[in-house]
Amino acid sequence: MQSRLQHRLEQQAPQGIDMSPLIDVVFILLIFFIVTTVFVRETGVEVDKPQAVSATTLEQSIILIAVTDSGEVIYDGSNIGIAGVRSVVSQAQQNGNQSSAAEGKPVVIQADRLVEAERLLAVIDEAKLAGAKHVSIAALKP
Known part of the structure; x- marks a missing residue:
């Protein structure tokens, strides 16, 4: 037992x-x-953006290019210069998904408030020549 x-x-x-x-x-x-998780892609440099009353928030799938006060053109943390804008934008447009391929990804330029207008226009022209339909300049709301 x-x-x-x-x-x-x-x-x-x-x-x-x-x-x-x-x-x-x-x-x-x-x-x-x-x-x-949503990963936000930044340019890699801090830019002092100007203020604008008409500033709006854009979608996440954009091509972000920064122009610093010293005149450098930055994409994804590296200095591409004005000559590299066209190839970067056209390549990013081709890598976009098919649903937005007809419309194309918008390009947003984060230009420092001290950047010369001529340099900024050169970057905008290169982006447009690469096939970007919408090119905007980043600004802060006052």
Whole structure:
């Protein structure tokens, strides 16, 4: 009789908590948050934008080019110069998804308030020659 009782107690002994389902759930949540995160693409330089009353917010799928106060033209953290604007914009237009291919991605130029108008116009011209239909200049609301 005593051996039966001892045998039952051994069978009912706590086995421990199985951690594998918990780890699976944590990994699934991690994958979910990584996939659903929106990554904002910046130019990589800080630009002192001018103010404009008509400033509006644009969509996320834009081509962002910065022109610094020293005259550098920056795209994706690297200095491309005015000569590189056309190739960058045309390549980014081709890499866009098919639904917006007819319309094309808008180009937004973040120009410092001290940039010469001639330099800014040269960047706008290069973007338009690359096939950009909408070219805007970034500004802050007052």
